[in-house]
Amino acid sequence: MEDKILIHEGGCVAEERYADSFEELVGELDVNRRMLFDCPDEIIILLLAQFGKEIIKDRSLALIPGLSYLSLWLRKENLNAIYRVNFRNRPGISDPVVVDSRTEMIHVPRGIVCHWIAGNIPLLGFFSLALATLGKNASILKIHPQIYKYLHLLFRKLEQVTIDAGEVQYSGKIITSVVSMVSFPGKNEDLSRTFSLSADCRVVYGSDEAVQVISSLPHKVHADTIVYGPKYSFAVFDRETIESPDFSLMLKRLAQDIVLYNQAACSSPHTVFFEKSSVTIKDIAGRLKSALQSLQDRMFYPLDEGIALSVINTRARYLLDDARDILSSDDLKWTICINDMISLEEPVQGRCVFVKEVPDIDLILPLVNRKVQTVALEIIDNARRERYVRELAYRGADRAMVAGMMHEYTQPWDGMLGAGRMVRWIAVAKK
Incomplete structure (x- = not known):
């Protein structure tokens, strides 16, 4: 069905389905992302960190390439460091960032982030998603169908994660409810154009040719585009x-x-x-x-x-x-x-x-x-x-x-602070 969007099961989608447009999916994600926005930042990090601990113990996930590194990357200490360098504050600190004697600033999500995920690294989509999630964005991942089998297993596992914070229990569904995976032929210009126009922020991974084509697609005037091209x-x-x-x-x-x-x-x-x-x-x-x-x-x-x-x-x-x-x-x-x-x-x-x-x-x-x-x-x-x-x-x-650290997914990456690019900074006058 080359003229259709395949919306994969997993994340916010209960069962696989085909669609003619992204309108309904974007509407669902826009509603769901309010819950993520209201969730304390430190809870999001604790959920991801707990997920990182559990995936390495689950034998059914053992054959996923790169799983052990993903588990290490999701350590609370690493996520806190990523948060701090991107958002200029520690998670859990709600105080605005001081600009000068008269002005402060706060960060808020851009909204819907559309990710074009290259198929060469199976878990690339999850790393990209995690950065978007730290900024409390909803995400639509355009993936190659062959990596769906890996990401689907991870989303199912993340849904099952729970943590207790005081008297409140939080579930990984807070994160998965604002994520969807889709597949459609890139050569279909209409679908590519409408996917691009759905984004408040575009994240593109790919070859020179792919980056040139995707970057030239129509997009919302306010949308930012983050390009991770061939290196x-x-x-x-x-x-x-x-x-x-x-x-x-x-x-x-x-x-x-x-x-x-x-x-x-x-x-x-x-x-x-x-x-x-x-x-x-x-x-x-x-x-x-x-x-x-x-x-x-x-x-x-x-x-x-x-x-x-x-x-x-x-x-x-x-x-x-x-x-x-x-x-x-x-x-x-x-x-x-x-x-x-x-x-x-x-x-x-x-x-x-x-x-x-x-x-x-x-x-x-x-x-x-x-x-x-x-x-x-x-x-x-x-x-x-x-x-x-x-x-x-x-x-x-x-x-x-240094040798042995070339693949460590650090911030910045490709000269950019990725999570920081996926938020807006709001200026606020001091009282």
């Missing part, structure tokens, strides 16, 4: 780090960054630069191989046919080129390609990483632009690291992390 990530190790006793541990952490999400995430490293040191690049590649081999089998998810073919083709090119070298597993678990070109390699994904030796890590800086998201930066000298971070930031990079 590139890489890692940098300086000479002192390579020669330090902790280098092997850092490589093991980097190996985890490479393997997670099959390198489909914007924060996945595709190229790793090592500054020339007393350790040869072949020795470094060998130690990275050991690090990859030490990871548990459950971390290696099967590859899509197209990605598997790209990995095989890349291996063949390197095996036939005398100027290059390669290390790889007997199967398609991991691939390490070695060359000396100072460049950001085109992503292959499928745990295929390019390692390079450079005379000086400063030679990498001209490669950085606004397409770069995360740089895993391992520089021992603090002064040199601070200078390098400022150069990365000036040239366009969004995040300077």
Whole structure:
């Protein structure tokens, strides 16, 4: 039914149904979001935190990719920190934020947030939803049908969560009642246009082409648009780090960054630069191989046919080129390609990483632009690291992390405080 909207079961919807427009669904969410608006901010955080504790104990959810990290991310301490950095206050503090001697400000939700969710990371929709919920917004997630099976299980679990606060019991239904998941063909211009016009805020994840198309759709004049477009990530190790006793541990952490999400995430490293040191690049590649081999089998998810073919083709090119070298597993678990070109390699994904030796890590800086998201930066000298971070930031990079932290969903992300972008700030004169 290509001319219909499929409204999935789960969230505020009791059973799956087809619809011709978003009008009825938006009306339901608009009514339901009053209950979320009246709920104390700290209760929302406690519900999400309790949900995070319960999902990791539920064996029926164990096969959801990324579940353990979602559970960690939903810790009360982390949600409080996200709230504080986005809303300039601690949850539970209802006092307005002081602007100056005459003015204060408070934040309120934008209303209905429409999310275009890419299908490469199964739980991306839940992270996006959680940020919108902290701002007390209702959400409609446009999802690929293949990730519905994961999100549906999570919404069912969230509905069952309860917490007691004094004499009042709160249910996760406060959150799920303002959420809906929908699917419809993006090529259907009428449905895409009406979905866009339903939003008080648009959140877009996707490729260059998808972002351009969605951003150009008609929208409400007051609606904000938050774009998380395609990004590139890489890692940098300086000479002192390579020669330090902790280098092997850092490589093991980097190996985890490479393997997670099959390198489909914007924060996945595709190229790793090592500054020339007393350790040869072949020795470094060998130690990275050991690090990859030490990871548990459950971390290696099967590859899509197209990605598997790209990995095989890349291996063949390197095996036939005398100027290059390669290390790889007997199967398609991991691939390490070695060359000396100072460049950001085109992503292959499928745990295929390019390692390079450079005379000086400063030679990498001209490669950085606004397409770069995360740089895993391992520089021992603090002064040199601070200078390098400022150069990365000036040239366009969004995040300077360390190995093992590339995928941590921190705030800001892609240069933005996402939850803060999904609220309005209201100026109030002091009495």
